[in-house]
Structure formats: C-alpha cells, structure tokens
Amino acid sequence: MAEKRLDEATNTETVGHEWDGIEELNTPLPRWWLWTFYATIVFAVGYVVAYPAIPMVNKATEGMIGWSSRGQLAKEMDAASQQRSEVVAALANTPIERLNPESPLMRAAISGGAAAFRVNCVQCHGAGAAGSKGYPNLNDDDWLWGGDIKAIEYTLIHGIRQPDADETRFSQMPAFGRDGILSSAEISDVTSFVRSLSDLEPASAAVTRGAALFEANCAVCHASDGTGLREFGAPNLADAIWLYGGSREEVAATITNSRYGMMPAWGERLDPVTVKMLAAYVHSLGGGEDFIEVAEDPEVEVDEAP
Amino acid sequence: MKPPDPQSTPDPLPEGDLIDRALVAKDANPATARKPSTPPPADVPLSLYEKHTTVHPKRIDGPFRRFKWLVMVVTLAIYYGTPWIRWDRGPYAPDQAVLIDLANRRFYMFDIEIWPHEFYFVAGLLIMAGIGLFLVTSAVGRAWCGYACPQTVWTDLFQHVDRFVDGDRNARMRLDKAPWGAGKAARRFWKWTIYLVISFWTGGAWIMYFADAPTLTREFWAGDAAFVAYATVAVLTATTFWLGGFMREQVCVYMCPWPRIQTAMLDEKSLIVTYKHWRGEPRGSLKKSQKNPDKFGDCVDCNQCVAVCPTGIDIREGAQIGCITCALCIDACDKVMKEVGRPRGLIDYATLEDCEREAAGHPPRPVIKTLMHPRTLIYFGVWSAIGVALLFALGSRERTGITVQPDRNPPYMLLSDGSVRNSYTVKLRNMQSRPREMELSIVGLPGATMWTDDMNRDSAARAIVREVAADVALPLRVYVMAPRGSEEQDFSFKVTALDAEGETDSTETAFNAPEAP
Numbered sequence: 001m002a003e004k005r006l007d008e009a010t011n012t013e014t015v016g017h018e019w020d021g022i023e024e025l026n027t028p029l030p031r032w033w034l035w036t037f038y039a040t041i042v043f044a045v046g047y048v049v050a051y052p053a054i055p056m057v058n059k060a061t062e063g064m065i066g067w068s069s070r071g072q073l074a075k076e077m078d079a080a081s082q083q084r085s086e087v088v089a090a091l092a093n094t095p096i097e098r099l100n101p102e103s104p105l106m107r108a109a110i111s112g113g114a115a116a117f118r119v120n121c122v123q124c125h126g127a128g129a130a131g132s133k134g135y136p137n138l139n140d141d142d143w144l145w146g147g148d149i150k151a152i153e154y155t156l157i158h159g160i161r162q163p164d165a166d167e168t169r170f171s172q173m174p175a176f177g178r179d180g181i182l183s184s185a186e187i188s189d190v191t192s193f194v195r196s197l198s199d200l201e202p203a204s205a206a207v208t209r210g211a212a213l214f215e216a217n218c219a220v221c222h223a224s225d226g227t228g229l230r231e232f233g234a235p236n237l238a239d240a241i242w243l244y245g246g247s248r249e250e251v252a253a254t255i256t257n258s259r260y261g262m263m264p265a266w267g268e269r270l271d272p273v274t275v276k277m278l279a280a281y282v283h284s285l286g287g288g289e290d291f292i293e294v295a296e297d298p299e300v301e302v303d304e305a306p
Numbered sequence: 307m308k309p310p311d312p313q314s315t316p317d318p319l320p321e322g323d324l325i326d327r328a329l330v331a332k333d334a335n336p337a338t339a340r341k342p343s344t345p346p347p348a349d350v351p352l353s354l355y356e357k358h359t360t361v362h363p364k365r366i367d368g369p370f371r372r373f374k375w376l377v378m379v380v381t382l383a384i385y386y387g388t389p390w391i392r393w394d395r396g397p398y399a400p401d402q403a404v405l406i407d408l409a410n411r412r413f414y415m416f417d418i419e420i421w422p423h424e425f426y427f428v429a430g431l432l433i434m435a436g437i438g439l440f441l442v443t444s445a446v447g448r449a450w451c452g453y454a455c456p457q458t459v460w461t462d463l464f465q466h467v468d469r470f471v472d473g474d475r476n477a478r479m480r481l482d483k484a485p486w487g488a489g490k491a492a493r494r495f496w497k498w499t500i501y502l503v504i505s506f507w508t509g510g511a512w513i514m515y516f517a518d519a520p521t522l523t524r525e526f527w528a529g530d531a532a533f534v535a536y537a538t539v540a541v542l543t544a545t546t547f548w549l550g551g552f553m554r555e556q557v558c559v560y561m562c563p564w565p566r567i568q569t570a571m572l573d574e575k576s577l578i579v580t581y582k583h584w585r586g587e588p589r590g591s592l593k594k595s596q597k598n599p600d601k602f603g604d605c606v607d608c609n610q611c612v613a614v615c616p617t618g619i620d621i622r623e624g625a626q627i628g629c630i631t632c633a634l635c636i637d638a639c640d641k642v643m644k645e646v647g648r649p650r651g652l653i654d655y656a657t658l659e660d661c662e663r664e665a666a667g668h669p670p671r672p673v674i675k676t677l678m679h680p681r682t683l684i685y686f687g688v689w690s691a692i693g694v695a696l697l698f699a700l701g702s703r704e705r706t707g708i709t710v711q712p713d714r715n716p717p718y719m720l721l722s723d724g725s726v727r728n729s730y731t732v733k734l735r736n737m738q739s740r741p742r743e744m745e746l747s748i749v750g751l752p753g754a755t756m757w758t759d760d761m762n763r764d765s766a767a768r769a770i771v772r773e774v775a776a777d778v779a780l781p782l783r784v785y786v787m788a789p790r791g792s793e794e795q796d797f798s799f800k801v802t803a804l805d806a807e808g809e810t811d812s813t814e815t816a817f818n819a820p821e822a823p
Contacts, residue, residue, distance in 0.1 A: 129716075130715065130719070143762075239722035240790070286729060
C-alpha cells in the first residue's frame with residue numbers, strides 16, 4: 001500500500017491505492033448514514049429479542065412477545081370468521097327453502113357458495129360448473145334428482161350412491177348386457193329406440209322392436225315415454241342432454257354395463273352452512289327450479305316438470 | 307458580491323443624495339454572490355453544497371407589480387372560492403359546481419358530468435394544459451412561472467406577510483442578523499402563525515373539491531370527517547408552510563423541472579426579461595456618469611433590480627434559470643430611470659433577436675410581430691384543435707350506455723329441449739341525473755329470447771324493460787336462449803331509453819353454440 005496523503009483540491013485523505021494515476025478519496029461516511037446504520041443495529045438487537053430469530057436444533061428461538069406466523073394466521077382467520085358470523089348465524093337459522101331469492105342473505109350465500117364450490121366441487125364439475133362426461137352440468141335445466149333448492153341441498157348433504165350413508169340418493173340400473181338380461185341384438189334395438197326419443201334416429205323396424213323391449217325392461221324407471229323418474233335418479237332419455245354421451249356406441253355401452261355415478265355425502269365433510277351456500281350457488285347458476293311446497297296430502301307429488 | 311466587471315469601475319461607497327438613499331444603498335444581499343466565478347483559495351475545500359441565503363425582496367410598485375396583484379387575487383379567489391359555488395342539478399345529483407366525487411367515481415364541473423369511462427376528457431384537458439404551457443412559453447416566455455404558478459403565488463403571498471410583520475427589505479435583513487431575543491422570537495412566532503393559518507386554509511380548501519363543501523366543513527370541525535380528509539389537510543398545510551414559507555425560490559431553482567424544460571424551449575424569439583447591456587454598460591453611479599457622460603452607460607448600478615427580485619438573482623447577468631420573469635425588476639428599473647431622467651426599458655421584456663436589432667440601432671418591432679411566429683401558431687393550432695375536438699365530443703356524447711360481458715366458462719349451455727343458452731353480464735348505464743325506464747332488446751339472433759336471473763324463464767322475451775335509477779349502471783344477469791340447431795353467430799344488445807329523448811346504445815357480442823353434428 002502506498003503512503004496515505006491528503007488530496008490537494010479537497011483536503012481529504014486518500015485510501016492509498018493508485019491505478020494509473022487515479023486515486024480514491026477516503027471520504028468519511030455521511031453522519032446521517034452512520035447514525036442510520038447504528039439505528040439499524042439497535043433495531044436488530046431488539047428484533048432478535050422480541051421475535052423468533054435464531055435457528056436452534058429443533059426450532060428457532062421464540063422471542064419475548066410470543067409472535068408466530070401461524071399464530072398470526074389463526075388470529076386473522078378468527079377475525080374473518082368473526083366478520084362472517086352474522087351471515088353464518090342467519091343462514092344456520094333459516095331453512096334453505098325460506099331464503100328470499102332477492103335478499104342480501106341469499107346474495108351472501110351465493111358468493112360464499114361460489115368460493116366453496118371452487119375448493120370442493122370443481123374437481124369433477126369444472127370451474128364453470130359445466131361438468132363433463134359422467135359429471136352433470138349444473139347450469140342447465142336437466143336434474144337427475146331434482147333441481148329445486150331443497151332437493152339440491154339434500155343431494156349435497158347425502159351424496160349420490162355414497163356407501164354407508166343411509167339416506168344417500170341411491171338407485172342401480174341393471175347391466176342388461178353384462179348380466180345377460182338382453183342379447184346384443186336386443187340392446188341394439190333398445191339403443192335405436194332410446195335415440196329415436198330425441199329424434200337422433202328415424203323410425204324403423206329396430207325402433208319398433210326396441211320400443212317393446214323398452215316397455216318391458218326400462219319403463220319402470222325411465223317411464224314409457226322415456227322422460228325418466230327423479231325418485232330413482234332415472235334420467236330423462238327424451239331430452240337433448242346425455243350425461244354419458246348420445247352416440248350409438250355410448251348408449252349401447254350404458255345399456256350393456258350400466259352406470260354408477262357417485263357423489264360424496266358433503267354433509268359429512270362440510271358444515272351445514274357451507275352446504276347451504278353451495279346449494280344456493282348451484283341453484284343460482286341458471287337452471288334452478290322453484291321450490292314447491294309439498295301439500296298436506298302425501299299423495300300429491302312435487303311437480304317435477306322442468 | 308458579483309465579481310468586478312472589467313469594463314466598469316463600480317463605486318465602492320454609496321454617495322450622492324439626488325436619489326433616495328435606499329436607491330443607492332449598496333446591495334448587501336449575499337444571494338447575488340451565488341455564482342463564484344473565481345476558484346476559491348486553495349485552503350478552502352471544494353464543496354458541491356451551496357448554503358441557502360434568504361432572499362428579502364424589496365417592496366416595489368409599478369404596472370407589472372399591479373398585474374401580479376391582480377393575478378394573485380384572481381387565482382387565489384378561484385382556488386379558495388370554487389368549491390363553494392352551488393349548481394342546481396336536480397334532486398339526484400350533488401349541487402356543488404365543481405366536485406370530484408371519488409367515492410362515487412363522478413366528476414362534476416358545472417353542467418358537465420364525467421364518468422370514469424369518460425376519463426379521456428380529463429386526459430384531453432391535461433394535454434391541453436401541457437400544450438397550453440408550451441403555447442404560453444412560446445408566446446410570452448415564462449409567464450406561467452412569473453405570475454400564475456402556485457409556488458410563485460404563495461411565495462409572493464408569504465413575502466407580503468414577511469413585509470407586513472417584519473417591515474421591508476432592510477428591516478428584515480437587520481432582523482435576520484439580529485441575535486435571538488424576546489422581540490425577534492415574538493415576531494417570528496407571529497409571522498409563522500400567519501404562515502400556518504394561510505397554509506391551513508390552503509390545505510383545507512383542497513379537500514373541499516372532493517366532497518360537499520358545507521357538509522365537509524361541518525364534519526371537519528366536528529371531528530366526523532374521514533381520516534383521509536385530516537391527513538390531506540395536514541400534508542398540504544405542511545407542504546404549503548414549508549414550500550411557501552421557507553423553500554420559496556429554491557423550489558424554482560432546484561426542485562422544479564419546468565425551468566429546466568424551459569431552457570430547452572426558449573430561443574432567440576422568446577419573450578424574456580432582458581437587461582439591455584449595450585445601453586447599460588459600462589455602469590457607473592449617477593455622480594460618476596454625470597461627470598463623464600461619455601464614459602458610462604445608462605445603468606447607475608443602484609442594484610434595485612436585484613433588491614426587488616423574489617428569487618434573488620441579478621438580471622444583468624443575463625437570462626438564467628432563477629429568473630421567473632415576474633418583471634418586478636422592470637418596474638424597479640423604470641422607476642429609477644424616470645428619476646434620473648433616462649428613457650425607460652433598460653431592463654425590459656424583449657426577445658434576444660429584438661435586442662440585437664435594437665443594439666444595431668433598428669427600431670423595435672411591434673408586439674404582434676413577436677407573437678406571430680410559426681412555433682406559437684403551431685402550438686395554438688394544436689391546442690385549439692384538441693379543445694374543439696373535446697367540445698365536439700362533449701356535445702355529441704350520449705348519456706345512455708351498455709356494456710356486455712359474455713360468460714366464458716361454460717361458453718354455452720345445452721338445455722333439455724335442445725335449445726342453446728348463453729349467459730351475459732349486461733350493464734345498463736343511465737348517466738342522466740334522473741331515473742329512466744330502459745328497454746334492453748336483442749338485435750339479430752333469430753328466434754332468441756332472453757330472461758334475467760330475477761325473472762322466470764317462462765316470461766322470456768326479445769325485449770325487457772327495467773327502471774334504472776339516476777346516475778347508475780344497472781348490472782343484469784341475462785340468459786339468452788336460441789332455438790335448437792342455432793349456430794355460433796354475432797348479435798347485438800341494444801338499450802333504448804324510454805323517454806322523450808329516446809337515446810340508444812348497442813354493443814355487439816358473440817353467441818356460442820355447439821358445432822353442428
């Protein structure tokens with residue numbers, strides 16, 4: 001290191017290095033900078049004492065004020081549920097069919113349901129609730145088990161074909177081909193008839209033969225005109241919507257092997273208010289049906305026509 | 307002090323009683339020593355830091371000072387008074403003439419109401435303001451800096467407070483140098499209190515533009531106003547107090563970008579405050595020049611131009627960034643020239659080009675010729691074209707609007723009877739300050755009907771009517787259903803106001819459908 005000396009122009013000491021005649025001034029740190037630096041040191045000491053800071057073998061030091069990120073999250077979650085508590089209590093106390101569609105409570109339920117839907121339902125029904133093959137579209141007006149808000153809530157709570165759930169929505173279509181009830185030629189005829197119900201095939205001899213087979217084997221659940229029966233979740237075969245596809249191959253496959261779509265009983269997993277919110281959301285998607293009070297007379301059925 | 311001019315022999319001592327003693331009192335303002343032109347002695351370390359020296363401008367009267375008073379009164383009156391002007395807009399809109407209603411996202415200016423999507427009017431106004439600055443600069447130089455800039459106006463106001471409390475220039479300089487004592491402390495306290503009241507009033511007036519002024523004033527004093535109101539007043543009070551009371555010309559010299567931009571915009575055709583050095587130099591005191599009239603120019607070196615300068619510069623050094631062209635030095639110089647019996651205008655508004663012409667002995671050109679140069683005309687053309695376009699847009703805009711957002715997931719929905727349904731979020735905008743019935747209808751898309759989420763599908767129709775409240779956008783969840791076999795196609799939603807004016811608006815959107823099998 002060269003000898004330190006004072007710079008002529010500024011009277012400042014040089015650091016002593018020289019590169020091709022260029023020297024560096026040893027300008028002292030500005031005072032404000034230095035004091036800020038000291039202040040950060042003092043702050044750091046206080047921080048280490050107050051907050052979790054130094055990693056130890058199993059976990060970090062805990063800090064004097066007992067703060068933890070997990071604790072803070074819990075506090076924020078508590079505050080959030082505190083904020084929601086009013087709506088949640090009101091929803092808990094209101095039977096879902098008594099929710100006024102125009103009320104702010106319904107709007108809150110729908111937006112809460114939209115959030116819960118994204119967490120629990122999109123895996124099968126899709127982000128837009130449009131479903132896919134085997135998973136029903138919840139936007140349309142075709143409901144297997146009923147589309148009023150009360151029926152949707154029931155489906156959500158008890159699920160569809162949920163094992164070990166007593167009140168689950170349950171039905172079982174025979175596997176007509178696999179179990180040898182119908183021959184493959186007969187299945188082909190029934191397929192033609194089913195497809196003719198929604199004008200996918202013109203009238204023919206196969207359709208006529210299929211109609212007789214349908215009346216004998218299928219009409220119990222799907223009704224003679226193929227419009228289905230909601231008590232059994234038997235789909236309407238005369239409409240334009242096919243849960244498992246409407247091509248010859250797909251319909252024949254359904255008749256041969258049957259279908260066994262399942263949905264979990266969400267009542268076991270979610271709290272009743274979340275289920276209500278989900279029902280409100282699904283009902284609001286555009287295909288929801290009006291809830292019709294069942295009259296005293298037990299013989300009178302709920303109107304199920306779309 | 308200014309380094310000695312080699313051509314002149316300045317008089318070291320004030321002498322002579324022809325003129326008021328104050329007029330020949332040597333300038334003691336250290337601000338004139340701002341630019342050392344000789345290197346400092348070797349034992350003084352070089353420093354890039356320049357210590358601030360307070361400017362104590364002297365009182366002066368004259369045409370430009372009176373014009374400055376006028377501008378100050380008018381601009382301050384506009385600033386403080388505008389929020390209190392009332393304007394009747396009927397029962398559904400505020401009655402404040404100028405109101406920036408941030409909470410409801412509306413901007414009211416007399417008969418004009420602007421919605422957020424019409425912000426281009428504000429953008430256009432800002433562009434006009436920008437080009438207006440160019441235009442003013444090109445026509446009359448830094449007139450904005452000298453007369454209308456808030457920093458100038460408030461600095462001027464605070465300097466009058468100084469004068470009111472502490473007296474004129476010399477008294478203030480004496481007080482500045484005087485040691486602290488009860489008298490000085492009392493004066494300072496009194497002065498800063500006045501500063502603070504003005505600053506508070508300034509900050510307080512600002513928030514009145516953002517809410518109903520009388521209501522906000524009541525709430526403010528009752529402690530019921532929003533926190534942001536108090537915070538805004540506090541910040542603006544502090545900045546006014548600091549910038550107007552203490553920073554003053556330093557804002558113009560060091561902080562403001564505009565003077566820097568000005569240096570790029572001014573040229574030899576720009577009107578600036580100029581010292582006509584060919585007439586003034588070599589300068590000499592009145593006594594000397596009377597002894598040797600041939601040896602000296604018109605400048606009697608009385609330093610009055612420096613003493614009155616609110617930014618503390620010496621205009622005789624030429625155009626400089628600190629000169630805000632307030633022309634107070636012209637007033638001062640003209641007064642002295644009158645007293646010593648020489649023609650006015652030794653310091654005057656002039657272009658550099660005209661200065662050269664005058665120096666060469668040509669007669670001065672008429673003002674109109676100075677104004678009519680191409681740059682000014684081009685700026686004026688652009689500025690007025692934008693203004694006319696804005697006025698046209700304002701006059702022809704509709705106060706009814708519609709926006710449509712189609713659902714993308716799912717894009718379409720097959721219904722059980724085979725018909726296809728699409729969902730849309732439609733907003734009907736009623737920008738009039740009265741409720742209106744509006745009809746939403748489908749244009750195109752044969753056989754299609756629509757319904758909303760608050761009505762039954764059975765009552766679906768080609769057109770639905772809704773009452774839209776005053777000055778709101780009504781969001782509707784609309785389902786459009788087209789018959790079985792409909793193909794993907796474009797169609798339009800149209801809104802028609804069902805009143806005498808019958809304004810309409812429409813927007814095209816897509817109807818999605820499954821591909822034909």
